Amino acid sequence: MGKYSLILILGFSIVVLGLIPLIHGRASRSYENYIDYYESSQARNIAISGANFAANMLFQNSSASISYSNIQMGEGSFSISTTIQPDSTILLTSSGKFHRKNHTVEVLFGPSSFAKFGVYLATMGSIYWTTGDTVRGPSHVENILNVYGTPVFFGKVTTLNGTNPSILPNGPTNPKFYGGYQSGISVSMPPNLNNLQMAASSGGKIFTPPASPIGTYELYFKFNSNGTVSYKEYKGSIQLFDTTVGINQLAPNGVILVSGGNIKVEGTVNGKVTLCATSGSVSGTGKIYIKGNILYNDNPIDNPSSDDFLGLVAEKDVVIPLPDGFPGTTCPTNIDIYACVFSRTGKFYAELDYKMGKLGNVNFYGSMSSYTIGAFSAGSPSYGYSNNFHFDRRLLIETPPYYPKTNILEILSWKE
Amino acid sequence: MGNSTILDLMISIVVAGFLFLMVIRINGGTTENTFIYGNNLTVQENLVSFVKIIENDFRLMGYCADYKKISDPSAIILSADSNRIKFITDVGSDGMLDTLEYFLGDSTALRSTPNPKDRPLYRNVNSDKTTVFLFGIIEFKFHFLSVLGDTIKPPITEPRSIHSISLTVGLESPAAYDKKYSSAYWRQLHLTSRNINNR
Numbered sequence: 001m002g003k004y005s006l007i008l009i010l011g012f013s014i015v016v017l018g019l020i021p022l023i024h025g026r027a028s029r030s031y032e033n034y035i036d037y038y039e040s041s042q043a044r045n046i047a048i049s050g051a052n053f054a055a056n057m058l059f060q061n062s063s064a065s066i067s068y069s070n071i072q073m074g075e076g077s078f079s080i081s082t083t084i085q086p087d088s089t090i091l092l093t094s095s096g097k098f099h100r101k102n103h104t105v106e107v108l109f110g111p112s113s114f115a116k117f118g119v120y121l122a123t124m125g126s127i128y129w130t131t132g133d134t135v136r137g138p139s140h141v142e143n144i145l146n147v148y149g150t151p152v153f154f155g156k157v158t159t160l161n162g163t164n165p166s167i168l169p170n171g172p173t174n175p176k177f178y179g180g181y182q183s184g185i186s187v188s189m190p191p192n193l194n195n196l197q198m199a200a201s202s203g204g205k206i207f208t209p210p211a212s213p214i215g216t217y218e219l220y221f222k223f224n225s226n227g228t229v230s231y232k233e234y235k236g237s238i239q240l241f242d243t244t245v246g247i248n249q250l251a252p253n254g255v256i257l258v259s260g261g262n263i264k265v266e267g268t269v270n271g272k273v274t275l276c277a278t279s280g281s282v283s284g285t286g287k288i289y290i291k292g293n294i295l296y297n298d299n300p301i302d303n304p305s306s307d308d309f310l311g312l313v314a315e316k317d318v319v320i321p322l323p324d325g326f327p328g329t330t331c332p333t334n335i336d337i338y339a340c341v342f343s344r345t346g347k348f349y350a351e352l353d354y355k356m357g358k359l360g361n362v363n364f365y366g367s368m369s370s371y372t373i374g375a376f377s378a379g380s381p382s383y384g385y386s387n388n389f390h391f392d393r394r395l396l397i398e399t400p401p402y403y404p405k406t407n408i409l410e411i412l413s414w415k416e
Numbered sequence: 417m418g419n420s421t422i423l424d425l426m427i428s429i430v431v432a433g434f435l436f437l438m439v440i441r442i443n444g445g446t447t448e449n450t451f452i453y454g455n456n457l458t459v460q461e462n463l464v465s466f467v468k469i470i471e472n473d474f475r476l477m478g479y480c481a482d483y484k485k486i487s488d489p490s491a492i493i494l495s496a497d498s499n500r501i502k503f504i505t506d507v508g509s510d511g512m513l514d515t516l517e518y519f520l521g522d523s524t525a526l527r528s529t530p531n532p533k534d535r536p537l538y539r540n541v542n543s544d545k546t547t548v549f550l551f552g553i554i555e556f557k558f559h560f561l562s563v564l565g566d567t568i569k570p571p572i573t574e575p576r577s578i579h580s581i582s583l584t585v586g587l588e589s590p591a592a593y594d595k596k597y598s599s600a601y602w603r604q605l606h607l608t609s610r611n612i613n614n615r
Contacts, residue, residue, distance in 0.1 A: 009435065030457050040468065155490055156613040176574075178574055179576060179613050180563045181564070393487050394487070410614070411614045412483040412614070414609070415479050
């Protein structure tokens with residue numbers, strides 16, 4: 001019987017010895033499973049780090065050509081490279097490697113335009129966004145963002161020097177940044193409008209003032225819904241020219257520039273056009289006056305695929321003037337403006353007079369960039385217009401021709 | 417000799433008895449270990465596979481191979497709740513916009529499993545159909561943060577305000593050994609996509 005007991009013990013030992021590796025194997029597979037996940041995560045993190053390195057290089061120098069291989073990072077490595085795509089976008093590829101795992105991150109960069117801002121201000125001065133203010137679309141302040149109460153920002157907000165108050169929320173001040181907020185971002189106004197000048201001189205149209213007669217040089221453009229524009233050329237009170245022509249005939253690339261003069265504009269735009277007023281060395285010029293409603297033939301509110309775009313780019317101010325003959329002629333109750341407004345050194349505002357009384361809205365649909373912030377109403381009781389600004393979301397993708405660029409790249413897509 | 421044989425026999429019976437008891441006990445232990453290790457492995461493998469998918473999905477939130485189709489990078493998340501999210505993405509990177517929705521089902525939907533706590537998780541692409549994506553979920557909880565780091569409490573009426581997301585996932589085996597369920601947890605504190613508000 002002792003012999004059988006030994007056999008029993010031996011048999012049992014063999015069975016246990018067979019089961020232990022099975023149990024051990026399952027424990028090992030659990031560990032391997034964890035290691036596999038860890039290595040995949042590390043490879044991805046390394047690839048992301050590589051992409052961040054390269055993105056920083058591109059933000060510093062947008063024309064940089066990047067190509068680095070096997071840059072060591074911890075126990076892994078990454079390789080980064082950029083390629084220019086047919087549509088002039090830049091594709092950054094970062095491949096991360098960690099032990100057995102590889103991961104690739106692809107980032108697409110493109111040039112950024114001022115048209116992408118619902119509101120861009122070089123400085124807010126002493127003006128605050130306050131409770132009841134709603135800013136739609138991305139916005140930027142190349143200084144300090146003044147906020148009080150609970151203004152609402154639907155797009156991404158960036159500033160160079162943070163906010164005032166510097167720490168948010170602060171007492172009654174708790175702005176709603178629904179699109180995100182980032183400080184330390186610099187998007188400065190271009191030092192000049194030379195790019196538009198060049199575009200107008202090669203494929204566009206430049207108007208320059210004749211030596212005589214004397215007086216301020218002005219171009220009055222009235223856009224027609226059939227794709228033509230009627231324009232009149234003035235020097236002082238003398239009309240020099242009056243014609244109607246297709247936008248594409250007048251400026252095949254869509255850029256119309258008045259050098260050393262002012263522009264007056266209204267009408268219904270059918271096509272893509274940028275009007276630009278530069279002052280040159282002539283004082284009192286470089287302004288754009290919006291004389292009446294500016295509409296798009298194909299309304300982008302009804303049809304987001306509309307391909308009508310108007311850029312109004314001024315060296316100085318963009319102004320909604322009092323009507324000719326005011327106060328004998330009354331101001332329009334509402335003004336509709338569909339356009340991208342850019343005022344390099346001035347502001348976008350309405351000329352105000354207490355005799356105009358309390359009017360309706362400036363219904364603005366587009367993008368507004370200016371050096372300082374302008375007013376559409378004043379006084380107490382107030383007179384002038386309420387502003388009703390809406391951002392044209394098409395501008396995140398497409399802009400009026402040769403609209404000023406920010407000279408920095410933006411991330412169009414990030415695939416990891 | 418007769419006495420000796422009887423003694424041998426008795427000792428053998430006692431030894432054999434001990435051995436049988438040991439075998440029974442070890443057999444029980446081995447079975448338990450095999451079951452638990454097996455369940456642990458299954459739960460962990462399920463969790464890792466699921467986490468890889470969900471991390472990939474969330475990091476591609478707001479991505480489209482044709483970037484021009486993302487007209488509003490601040491309106492990527494369509495709806496969100498503590499255990500539900502729906503957002504715009506490009507499943508398969510084919511340049512076509514898709515909507516992807518994750519949400520947790522009710523525990524009554526998995527009455528067929530012995531585990532009373534497990535619930536089904538649904539992952540729907542461009543569809544309102546409720547196709548079970550993963551079984552055995554006992555926790556699938558989002559925590560949403562604003563750009564200023566404030567917690568956004570459900571119900572979330574303005575999904576644009578979501579800046580980052582933390583997600584906690586808990587899995588349990590559908591069946592237990594001696595009422596012991598195998599479980600695994602995963603938590604990502606900062607789950608977001610670079611495509612949200614990138615412009």
